[in-house]
Amino acid sequence: MKKRFFFQPLLISLIIFILPLLSIAGNPLGAYYHWSSDRLFWFMIISDSHIGTEGGQETDYLTWAVNEAREVIAPLFIVNAGDLTDSTNGGVIPNGPYQEEWDLYRRILDAAGIDATFYFDIPGNHDAYNDADFAYHLANSIQGSASGSTQSSWVRNFPFGSYHFLGVCTAGNDGAPFSIWPGDNFGDHAGLDQGELAFIESQLINHPDAELTLIFGHHPFYAGYSTWTDTGLTYGLESLLYLIDDYGVSQYGFGHTHDYRENFYYDTLFQGVFYLNVASLGKSGQDHYAIMAVDGNGLSVVPADKGTWPVVLITAPVDQSMGNQSNPFAYEVPRSPGNPIRALVFDKKTVVGVEFRIDEGGDWHEMEQVNDTPVWQGFWNASASIPGPHVIEVRAYGSSVVTDRIETSINPELCIGDFNRDGDVDDSDLAVFAADFGWTDCDTGEDCEGDFDKDRDLDGSDLALFAADFVRTDCE
Amino acid sequence: MKKIIVLIWFFFLFSPGMNVYSQAETAEEFERRGVDHFKRAFYEAIPQKDRARADTEYALAEKAFQKAIQRKPDRVEPYLHLGRTYFVQKEFLKAANVYEKALRLAPERKEVYLQLASALEMAGDYKGAEKTLKELREQEKDGYSLGTLDELINRLGKRTRATGMDNKGGEKQP
Numbered sequence: 199m200k201k202r203f204f205f206q207p208l209l210i211s212l213i214i215f216i217l218p219l220l221s222i223a224g225n226p227l228g229a230y231y232h233w234s235s236d237r238l239f240w241f242m243i244i245s246d247s248h249i250g251t252e253g254g255q256e257t258d259y260l261t262w263a264v265n266e267a268r269e270v271i272a273p274l275f276i277v278n279a280g281d282l283t284d285s286t287n288g289g290v291i292p293n294g295p296y297q298e299e300w301d302l303y304r305r306i307l308d309a310a311g312i313d314a315t316f317y318f319d320i321p322g323n324h325d326a327y328n329d330a331d332f333a334y335h336l337a338n339s340i341q342g343s344a345s346g347s348t349q350s351s352w353v354r355n356f357p358f359g360s361y362h363f364l365g366v367c368t369a370g371n372d373g374a375p376f377s378i379w380p381g382d383n384f385g386d387h388a389g390l391d392q393g394e395l396a397f398i399e400s401q402l403i404n405h406p407d408a409e410l411t412l413i414f415g416h417h418p419f420y421a422g423y424s425t426w427t428d429t430g431l432t433y434g435l436e437s438l439l440y441l442i443d444d445y446g447v448s449q450y451g452f453g454h455t456h457d458y459r460e461n462f463y464y465d466t467l468f469q470g471v472f473y474l475n476v477a478s479l480g481k482s483g484q485d486h487y488a489i490m491a492v493d494g495n496g497l498s499v500v501p502a503d504k505g506t507w508p509v510v511l512i513t514a515p516v517d518q519s520m521g522n523q524s525n526p527f528a529y530e531v532p533r534s535p536g537n538p539i540r541a542l543v544f545d546k547k548t549v550v551g552v553e554f555r556i557d558e559g560g561d562w563h564e565m566e567q568v569n570d571t572p573v574w575q576g577f578w579n580a581s582a583s584i585p586g587p588h589v590i591e592v593r594a595y596g597s598s599v600v601t602d603r604i605e606t607s608i609n610p611e612l613c614i615g616d617f618n619r620d621g622d623v624d625d626s627d628l629a630v631f632a633a634d635f636g637w638t639d640c641d642t643g644e645d646c647e648g649d650f651d652k653d654r655d656l657d658g659s660d661l662a663l664f665a666a667d668f669v670r671t672d673c674e
Numbered sequence: 675m676k677k678i679i680v681l682i683w684f685f686f687l688f689s690p691g692m693n694v695y696s697q698a699e700t701a702e703e704f705e706r707r708g709v710d711h712f713k714r715a716f717y718e719a720i721p722q723k724d725r726a727r728a729d730t731e732y733a734l735a736e737k738a739f740q741k742a743i744q745r746k747p748d749r750v751e752p753y754l755h756l757g758r759t760y761f762v763q764k765e766f767l768k769a770a771n772v773y774e775k776a777l778r779l780a781p782e783r784k785e786v787y788l789q790l791a792s793a794l795e796m797a798g799d800y801k802g803a804e805k806t807l808k809e810l811r812e813q814e815k816d817g818y819s820l821g822t823l824d825e826l827i828n829r830l831g832k833r834t835r836a837t838g839m840d841n842k843g844g845e846k847q848p
Contacts, residue, residue, distance in 0.1 A: 290803075290829050291792045293761070297720050329717070337721030378822040379784065426818060 224362065224411035226448040226469060226527045229496035229516050233538055233647050235573045237358045238513055240491040240542060242271060243414070243499075245279035245453025246478030248324065249306070250299030252288035256480030257302065259504050263479060263487060264310040264317070270507070270546045271489060272572070274354060276312075277365065279453040279476060280322025280416030282339060285376075292376040295329050300338035307340060314344035320365040321348055322416035322454060323386035323429065330373025341365065349394060351401040359409035361492065364401055366438075367394055368415040368431060368452070385427065388417040390434030395441070402445040409495050412449040413442070418475065419463065424455035443467050448497060448527065449474060451490075458485035458501045460521030470526055472497060479504075491542055496528065500602060508545035508596035510552075514538055515590070517604035530609035535581040535663070536650050539565070542572045545596035552594045554578070562593065585610050613673035614650055615664045622671040623664075631656070631664050701745035705752050708738030712759055720762075735759050750780045757789060766797035784810060791826075800834040 247260045268276065282303055285294030307317065319342075321335045329335070336342040341350045348367035353360055370387035371394075377385060390398070402411065419439075421430040431438070442450065449472040450463065456478040463473035477485040485501035489511055492498075496516030502509045515537070518528040531537050539554045552574040553562040565576035578590070585608050593601040615623040617630040631648040640646035640654040648656045650663045667673075715731035718724075736759055742752035753776035760769035773790035780786065787810035795803035804827055811823045 287796075289792060289795050290826055290833075291788055291795070293789070293792045297723075300721075331717060333717040333721050375785070376788075377785070378788070378819045378826075379816065427822065 224408045224446040224448055225495075226410070226446055226471070228409060229527055229529050230494045231515055231529055231531055231538075232494035235493075235540055235568050235571070235575060237356075237495075238491060238493040238540070238542075238573060239274050239354070239356065239361075240271070240489055240511075240513075242267065242273040242276045243279065243451060243474075243476050243488045243490060244276060244479045244486070245416070245476040246281040246322065246456060246480055246482075247278060247303070248281055248284040248478065248480035249303040250284035250287050250294070250296060251480060252286070254480060255504075256284070257306065259479050259486060260303075261306050261310075262504055264307060264312055266505075266546065267487065268310070271509070271544045273489070275315075275352070275363075276317050277363075277414050277451070278317065278319040279365075279414050279451060280320050280369065281324040281453065281478075281480075282319050282322065282335075283325055284480070285324045285327050292324055292327050294327060295325070295334040297334070297338075300334055304338055312340060314340050317341075318350050318352065318363070318365045318414070320350065320414060320416060321367055321369045323369050323388060326369035326371075326373065326386065327376050328373055330371060332367075332369075347397075349397050351397075351405075353405060353408070359495070360405070360407050362401070362405040362408035362411045364398060364411070364413045366390065366398055366413060366415045368417040370432075385429040387432055388429050389432045390438055395434055395437045398438070399441055402441060402447075410492060410497075411445060411447045412451065413447055414451045416452055417454050418452055419450075419465075419473075423475065424457040424459070428455045439466055442471050443469075447471055451476060453478065456482050458482075458488070460499065460523075462520070462523050462526060472520070472527070474499060477501065489542070489544070493540060498604075507547065507598065508543050508549060508594045508600050510592055510594045510600045510602040511542045512539070512590060512592050512602045512604045513542060514540040515604065515606040518587070518607055519605040528606075530607045530612060531580065532612035532614045533580050533583060533585065533608050533610045534614045534650055535579045537578040537580045538575055539578050539590055539592065540573060540575045541565070541592040541594075541602065543574055543594040543596070544572050545594070547597045549574075549594055549596040552576075552592060554590060554592045556583070557589050558591065565592070580608055583608050611672070613667040613670050615648075615667040616670075616673045617647055621673050623667045623669065623673065624671075628664075628668065631660075635661070701742045701749060701752070704738045704742035704745065705749075705755065708735045708742060708752070708755055708759075711735035711738060712755065716762055732759055732763055748779060750776050750783065750786075753779070754786065754789070757793065761789075761793055761796070764796070766793045769793040770797060770799075770802075784813065791830075795830060795833075798837075800830050800837065804830040804834060 244263055248256045283299040285292040287296040317340045319339045325335050332348050350365035352363050368388050371391055372387050374387050418430045419435055422428055451474040453476050455475055458477040459475040461473040462470045464470045476488050479486045484503050486504045488499050488501045490499045491511055491513040493513035498511055498513045500511040515531050516528045518525050543549050543552055552565040554576050555562045563576055565574040567574050587607045589605055591601050591603045613623050615627050617627045634646050634648050635656045637646055638655040640649045646656055648660050650660050711731045711734040715728040719728035739752045739756035753772050757769045757772040770793035777786050787806055791803040791806040807827045814820050
């Protein structure tokens with residue numbers, strides 16, 4: 199009996215304090231500069247399709263997104279972050295739901311062969327007016343009709359790790375009609391109730407091995423993010439922020455405002471979260487969708503206009519300045535003779551050339567397409583570059599000429615031979631280098647990690663660079 | 675014996691006491707029943723694409739709300755339910771008519787102006803919808819709400835001008 203008294207508090211303490219630490223689901227700070235493109239994937243984000251708006255672009259644009267854009271971009275999946283329908287059926291005041299709008303929404307998706315393994319649609323306020331039980335969303339949306347739930351959780355597994363995604367239902371659960379009165383929680387009563395939060399936490403607990411965890415909802419955290427008419431979460435925000443912090447969530451992506459904005463949200467968060475506001479596919483005049491990439495666990499994103507090609511997204515190095523804010527999850531790059539610069543280039547016509555340059559005034563250097571994929575890669579000889587910030591531009595020639603631009607920073611203290619990223623260059627790194635030493639066919643797709651000068655072999659010049667770092671234990 | 679039982683049953687059914695009890699509860703009971711029928715139609719049958727069942731349930735809902743109004747003509751809620759029932763069946767003029775009655779009973783219920791404006795707009799009476807929102811605007815003091823109302827009024831005004839329909843019923847001006 200005494201033993202029970204002793205062990206019970208111990209067990210409770212273990213559950214309260216230790217288990218959450220063990221079950222951290224992601225690590226936003228885990229981004230690393232990888233030498234090849236074999237740890238890269240991408241997906242599309244759309245939002246606010248607003249099917250049912252009278253005389254608008256919404257039907258054409260959703261049709262385009264799930265057909266032409268999907269074929270050209272070949273995303274791993276598509277997220278639609280809510281306001282799937284307009285709830286006006288061509289009127290001015292959202293007073294639906296209207297089955298006609300949902301029928302049209304499904305016709306567009308079904309005709310494109312969209313299914314629940316590929317398309318993750320979550321409800322927004324326009325999908326929830328006058329529908330407390332989300333009957334129309336559950337009967338008609340791709341995810342709702344497949345799972346019977348307003349929230350989704352999905353995972354993508356690769357040899358280099360597992361990635362967890364959550365679609366959460368921030369739309370109000372009271373079925374309140376559209377309101378124009380602030381005292382009545384202007385617009386809608388957005389939030390996450392206990393049941394919704396419990397689902398989110400259970401999914402985070404169930405995926406402790408995720409390299410990154412990304413959440414998508416419809417609303418911003420607070421009202422007035424873009425304009426005074428924007429609503430935000432009115433309940434459940436504090437709990438959501440705890441979960442984001444406790445489980446190392448990297449991103450909260452949302453729509454609702456019809457504006458595109460990249461930001462980092464800190465407030466009470468220990469390390470912050472990437473706060474991505476996607477514009478409206480159905481109603482915005484630009485930035486109709488976004489492409490997000492994960493490369494070496496680093497996030498990159500680019501907004502794009504419907505039908506404008508090519509779309510260019512630099513994925514490595516990771517941009518140190520996203521939305522004009524310092525990216526706390528970015529890494530620095532070494533002063534190496536062969537720093538890889540990688541970009542995704544999507545175009546419905548043939549891309550005839552891609553090139554990069556450093557610090558805006560330098561020469562343009564050709565990049566090469568990686569194995570008939572949208573990935574293009576070049577190498578920056580940074581051995582003579584000064585430490586500190588640098589600008590990288592990638593310019594693609596296809597249907598038009600488009601340039602993407604990022605900021606990075608050279609840190610000469612970084613070791614180029616620390617293959618396993620354990621903070622030193624030791625025997626384990628030597629084993630990796632030695633295994634490839636002597637190879638002369640690095641241009642045939644082999645992943646020659648030790649080809650530091652990128653001359654397509656592992657020879658004496660690479661050995662000299664490796665030897666310079668060998669036995670260092672202060673790698674950052 | 676059978677006749678006696680039937681007589682007792684009739685006595686209870688039509689006794690003044692029972693009638694008083696029914697009169698007191700009937701309006702709310704009809705309203706509740708109407709809401710149940712409406713929910714079955716709008717949230718079950720329509721998303722499940724069971725049009726026939728929806729029509730039956732809507733008809734029952736209408737009857738129930740009309741009974742509720744007959745029992746207590748001064749209660750606003752049954753009018754709002756009936757208006758919504760007409761609205762979702764696209765009987766917009768009927769809905770507008772019911773919302774107008776509701777507004778006469780409760781002019782302080784601001785949300786009813788929005789519902790009436792919606793019904794008028796859907797009926798093609800953009801000018802009527804615009805006028806309704808302008809009436810609401812006169813009562814409104816909150817700056818946020820005024821901003822939204824102005825936007826809605828502006829959009830309705832554009833429709834009125836674009837279609838050349840600025841009389842009730844959506845008919846073209848000569």
